[in-house]
Amino acid sequence: MRGTWLLLISLSLICAESDFTLLSQEERAGIPAVYVTEVRKVSRQNAEIDHSGDSPHRDHDVMIVLEDHEHFAGVKRWHLTFMRGGEQFTSALDVEENVGSEQKKFVFPTELITEANAVFITARDEVGTTLAFGSSQIKIPEMKSYLAWVGTAYDPAASFLRVDPGTLPVVEIGDHVCKQNTSPCYILNERLPEVVSRCLTITDLVTDVPVMVCDDTMIPFHELTMALTVEFIEDHTILLTLVTYQEEVVTSIEVVAYDPNDPSTVFSPLDSQCDPRDAVEPGQVQCSQNLRQTEKPDGIEVVIVVFTSQNGSSFPQSFKLRHWFIVDDEQAQTGAIVIGSIIGVLVGMGLIAALIILVR
Structure with missing residues (x-):
């Protein structure tokens, strides 16, 4: 049933770029299907790479997680496509055949497209033949929350975290609950995970299958330079x-x-x-x-x-x-007087005790 709906979704979309082409019904019938379970906004892995059409201000990549599936031999490239109305946003990822957590997790150098209404992923061999195809008809929500390591760099034993839920109503981290109307929130000198996921569960409009959409980005520590x-x-x-x-x-x-x-x-x-x-x-x-x-x-x-x-x-x-804070002179003198008085009393008591012993 899921495969049938997958074909109907793809038939309803028109894509012009060569990175993502609409296959004929006969071609699709023979291609194994893959299913998206998670779409994650993750911190950018390599800011030095200048990808074609890439935004210089992009601070994140997109991770796609697939449901368990059979291994596809000969895969050399995966394509990720977001559809938003008539717009198409495609990113490619070159891989070795067995790279990619056994073909289940892929990090694409692209932005998470807010308000996109469909996600497509395809696997291709070195000559461009499609080896696997998957799609999910979900609407990508606005995922703006800002979590920053402050004070010092991240330390798994004792970290300082500033939490701003952004467009999310609430962010929960262990026993801490940070609400949108009471932010920012600070978590001070605590043991924290290196990544704090903020997730929403979105239901596929066609298959009713849940897909997790998450924001895993963390703002690294920037020391004050002024x-x-x-x-x-x-x-x-x-x-x-x-x-x-x-x-x-x-x-x-x-x-x-x-x-x-x-x-x-x-x-x-x-x-x-x-x-x-x-x-x-x-x-x-x-x-x-x-x-x-x-x-x-x-x-x-x-x-x-x-x-x-x-x-x-x-x-x-x-x-x-x-x-x-340094104790002022008056407090220091008072302390000295108190300590001196206690010592004087103890010395006096010792002399009295000695006299009593001598008399006896």
């Missing part, structure tokens, strides 16, 4: 001063201050915003944040995330620092 000065003011305020480069425009700054001994104790406001201030000198950007503290802790750890706009694209730069 000169930074951080001041801790007595009224529980953090004051930041940045020196910007000429080509960079700071669009926003977020600050997350927390107890280094207990990262779940966060002193920053829920929105993490650092409120802009008028800079004293040209080329500087200043902002401040009032911390929610009932008393001053021994130390404080701060993750600073700076969003800059450069050549039309925006990405976060970040930095992590730890600050230990």
